[in-house]
Amino acid sequence: MIAATVGGPEWFALKHDAEEFLYMEADLLDQRRFREWLDLLADDLVYFMPVRRNVKFGQHDEKENTRQGEGISWFDEDKWTLGKRVEQILTGVHYAEEPLSRVTHMVSNVRLLQVTPSPTDPAEIVVGSRFLVYQNRVEYETNMFVGRRTDTLRRHGESWLIARREMILEQNVLLAKNLSILF
């Protein structure tokens, strides 16, 4: 494993590859091709969005975010559960998503954070990004979800599988009534 440092044509090619994957993945969600999106998830996926708390200066590392594997977060789940979420939307009677929301995922600030074992032979990479997700549903209901993502992508043939996705939403009290969309 090496920490990803900038430089070299392999590094740029790998970064480009990761970006293209994230944009394609976001596009599947926005096009509501949910089942195809599920195919991009590794069977041992961890999908985690902590609850964020207002803590005293100096306690952020220790206490600001709830932890994966403990207590209650917004999401701390696996591929099976995400499969259920997709199945639910596709019943046509999941009223929180019926009629379907209009959603655009903006993904930016993409950085390679870690490459294993090397840029020329990357079996697994950790990719940092920012998201801005715009949701509009029915007539007037609009939500903006903004935050940071850290994804672990695993090589899968010519493409990637998402093995781990951590989403840090920049909110404390959730300002939306629901998290009925996928991030």
Place this chain on the structure above:
Amino acid sequence: MATILPIGHMIDTGRGTIGRELFVAPEIYRQELEKLFTRTWLFVGHESQIPQPGDFFVSRMGEESVILCRDPQGSVHVFLNSCRHRGMKVCRYESGNTSLFVCPYHSWSYTTDGRLQGVPLYRALYEGQLNRGEWSLIETPKLHIYKGTVWASWDPAAPDFMTYLGDAVDHLDQVLDCRDGRPGGSEVIGIHKWILPTNWKFAAENFLGDTYHNPSHRSVDMIGIGPSARAGQTGRRDNEYNAGQHIWVSFPQGHGVHSVWMPEAFDYQPSYQQYPAVDEYFRHCFHERQKRLGDKARIMPFTGNLFPNTSYHGRQPRGLCVWHPHSPTETEAWRFFLVDADAPAEVKDVLRRFYMRYSGPAGMTEQDDMENWLYATKSSTGTIARRYPFNYQQSIGAFRHNDPVPGDVSVQITEQNARNYYDTYARYLQGDGWDSLLGIGPSVRRAAE
């Protein structure tokens, strides 16, 4: 300003109608804050959130921020989170441990038992004028801890909490007691807080006993998200109560519950089927509970609402939910998730995962509730809409008194709990005395006759 009819005209439970003004009108909302939330007992938190001296948790009562904390002697207090000098919040952290709450504005500081301690430049500016003893943080005159849950009221004349709770206690116990029947012993493993554009009473009423909204959860029932779903079971939870009689019970203090009255002899229903160790744990708890509780073990909980705005889920999932009013059409929901503190780690892990996929804004079941409450509120704000009351005629008169459990008991799906809730609500808005609010006054008896 719109003309608002007297509360008695808007709430006609004999006919089974409730005016939409209750759910949208700013004038009504203002009265709720002044006449109802200043008097009722309100849930503020759980002892497991503040185990040590100096521990605090910032909560809410009605629209207002309060601090729940434990002082150095171990006593629990609830204070208004507002400096006595210019009102700044003295604490803007959600929880923690401290010896002092220091106001960021002019640096007045308060100890965790509420006393004003530090006043900068006291000698030069306040000597002989300011008596510190008179300027403590404002504390709730009433506080009660019941099986770990902390409740408070702003009304010095409020009856003690157990009187206020009344016979609903037998149902709340099914939430707060250990799964094996030992009293208390729960802990909060996490909290969800979110804003929803709805009137707070839609949410309270949903838990109060509105089983009629079951079809709105059809999507989760079709796909199966319960603790045995991976073993092929559909539905959103395990069928623990197949052998029982569903009961909807209302109480004179305004509370309402949906529970199940199990037969004299009933056996454990396999649950958590993809987790054999968890199934085994609950089987063990089930038998222990029957031994400990005897006849009371026949009460199994679904949901309930303790007047006015604390709801619960009894078992699958298990937790308390407070619907904090923000405005007539906006509510801040806080859900406290509960487990037995001494449950094995594997059991807690299965439970928390189930809670998250079921409950709250990301919960597959409750998302559909939020959608309904939002648009029910929105489409009731109109001038024409407000002329037409909501229908509450479901199962009018179909209940028995104190059979098989104390309270008014229906064995069919009913809106009796809601009618009783709004009758109680009306007595608060009329400014009645506590006898009437507890449902024991002569005016209440007259209305019942």
